[in-house]
Amino acid sequence: MTDRARNRRRIETNRPTVRTWGYRGPPAPSTTPPILGTYLVNATAAIGVTGLGVMGRNLARNFARNGYTVAVHNRSAGRTRALVEEFGHEGAFVPAESAADFVAALERPRRLMIMVQAGAVTDAVIDEFAPLLEPGDMIIDGGNAHYADTRRREEALRERGLHFVGAGVSGGEEGALNGPAVMVGGSTESYDVLGPMFESISAKVGGEPCATHIGTDGAGHFVKMVHNGIEYADMQLIAEAYDLLRQVAGYTPSEIADIFRSWNEGRLGSYLIEITAEVLAHTDAATGLAFVDVVADAAGQKGTGRWTVQTALDLGSPVTAIAQATFSRAASGQSALRAAYAGLPGGTTPPLSRTEATRFTSQVEHALYASKVIAYDQGWKMIQDAAGEFGWKIDLGAVARIWRGGCIIRASFLDRIRAAYATDPDLVSLLGEMEFAMEITDAQVPWRETVASAARRGIPVPAFSAALAHYDTLRAERLPAALLQGQRDYFGAHTYERTDRPGAFHTHWAEADRPETAA
Template identity: 70%
Template sequence: MSEKASIGVTGLAVMGRNLARNLARHGYRVAVHNRTPQRTRDLVERFGSEGEFVPAYSAESFVAALSRPRQIVVMVKAGAATDAVIDEFAELLEPGDVLVDAGNAHFADTRRREAALRERGLHFVGTGVSGGEEGALHGPSIMPGGSEESYRTLGPLLEDIAAKVDGTPCCAHIGPDGSGHFVKMVHNGIEYSDMQLIAESFDLLRGALGYEPAQIAEVFRTWNTGRLDSYLIEITSEVLAHTDAETGRPFVDVIADQAEQKGTGRWTVQTGLDLGIPISGIAEATFARSLSGHTALRAAAADLAGPPRTPLSGSAAQRFADDVEQALYASKVVAYAQGFDQIRAAGQEYGWNIDLGSVAAIWRGGCIIRAKFLDDIRAAFAADPAQPTLLTSGEFRKALEAAQDSWRSVVATAVRLGIPTPGLSTALAYYDGVRAPRLPAALVQAQRDYFGAHTYRRVDREGTFHTEWAEPTRPESRVDQP
């Protein structure tokens, strides 16, 4: 072969195929390989005119088609399938070669794989890719981890094919080992929360105002021209305006109300618990999807008592719609703040030193949660990388202050009408929790000491203490010195 390929893609389902096409469209010579040879043939036959593809029908010929250092993108199902592909190719590669896992792997698996391949002199780059099949083809948001050395050769190529915002690629080196997949996981967790908040806003406009989906679509279109400008708000307006061809009914009304999930939201919540970071918005969104799938439970509880719903009308309806916009924006700020808190905590735990402003910047385009206000988040972290939370950042602080009455009114109205708003409500509860001068956790700690001798700390002196609750006089003793 006279000319080697710059990069290879193995795993040619929709995402892998579109990523290979994106690379070829940008002028790269791309080796393509799939466990099922027919997929390789199909790609070349259908899309060969888009660029230079080098089809390979065995692992050996695929590796042989690549220039050194070899760069192979793996796009297969997470888990055992990824391990099998890595094991197969690791035997054929040489020190300095790069394996890129661009699937939705768990970051702990990525850390394990990176350490094992590093021992063999190979670079393993766990890379988050967001944007779905369209993003993979036209420009995704790309979140690569791995070594700085691997990014020096791989980075320019990834930046070339990534989405661009104001000429800046939505791709940046996140940090070592599993950091890229961790950031992608949190992206998906925020996505869960964002989608839930939007869905609750829809439910409120329908349940409290009696608006039809087409009317709500217009409300969302209006919101999308302002600070809520985002991909998810945009597609929501399109979905709500869509009519089912068979029945003539609003399309949203013919879809079963059972939301599915692929696991990244659950991973985000589990990891938040492991790190001790309260990501309550993401947790509630994940649980809301779970509840939607328990159809038997919901059917059994359908006749439980609840309040009557009398829709608002006239000027009151318009005021409430405006209030929902305020509540939605404020709750989104909380969700994103929690996500960035989790990324910061993981960086400290695993020694990743992640630039939060850079993460916000690469989420501005290509990915599912791309939104106008991510530029505000980028600017906030650029101004003060060490700020404890986005909630106290200047512009967000002002927005949350302005949203107070509306946010509380919306949650109160939802409770009064029996409209479930776990996302909006927990966002407000989190906000009130972090700003509270004193939380009832003191009582919880006293209870823990009473039944389990778990000890407590005092506000008036240093040390750890325990009270002998069984004694009539309940003496207190210092357990250890500070």
């Protein structure tokens, strides 16, 4: 029997007997509101969740629904009481008001999951609980932590004999409750214990769990960060497609909703396309107008898209579509700058006829699909670059497999990405796979026509344009970077490489007759 199977059996056999809807322990003092929930005989929790905001509460419920006894704790005891009072019938909960009681409720090795705000708050919670734990115990950070923080925390806690696990959890509050995609980073030993639990609460596609061990230390949170970067690009590309269909083709939001519904039945089928159709079809109850017309056109962000772009610059990964999507959100919130540009001239091409609009809609579909493939390809390449930089052994096919369900960017073509990496684990680019390459080839004319139409009419399509430019950059036989090398050598003696012989060279620009020298 493998270690993982042994751990699964131990978890299953050690679950306590439960009786529902009683009090835990002796009667509570009259001055303290009683904690209703599950009365536990031989109370020992398989996992504990501290931080009972929406995500933490729903993950705790998910574990309980899947048969695990869950210790629950929150800085505000009121949230703990509210959870067991409202959802105690869903499974076995052990409410704890103090950190010591919370840790005491956990069976060894202890599995303590933190669901609090990323950054300093997470560090404070770790500092509170780590001294109460023993070697072999596990702290799991299920928040949107920066991967570098996860690497730092993992190293520090490893020195104390504790396992620190960075688990990227995707799917929002609904996914947390009903089945998220879970990207787990940490030691193999910790995943042997945690894997069966995360796999049981995750989304399932074709019977396969959408949870896997990504790699050591910060690998899980890194892949979750890239997931969110791809999500930014995907959403921006969809928004640009909507804008083109509205401003160029002249369709109404409800008509565009129907177009998106039809696209969702084909190769663009995805969660984001599905919910976009719902949003566009929605009517504002207060005004009777299309919902999208009463919403301010300034989009916010929580940081993960920005982290993706910043990290890509450090790694030298050209995630241009993701970057443009992130910058587009930033630009949308620059009200003063937008006001300064307001009224300046733009495109003048007249609107399309309905016959032309039908043809244009097909072009936009090609452009959206091709740009989406490029954005996903950029994300996968960034993961490859990070794996090389940090020594992570990441199964890129497994990443595609677990993103097929639960997560925000789940899409039908992820199964093809999984299959492509199953055939060739060392695939450098999705465009190295024949079917994707053929689809991009077929999209050439409509993709370019879409971007050109937007430029003629003055309609911004930064993500479409960036994806196309990325494609053209990488397929070009020769790039103008040769001139950049010359410029850098001229003003800074940075040297350059040649095409006809190896080495680094410098030209003495102030002395035209003097030959170049090897650096």
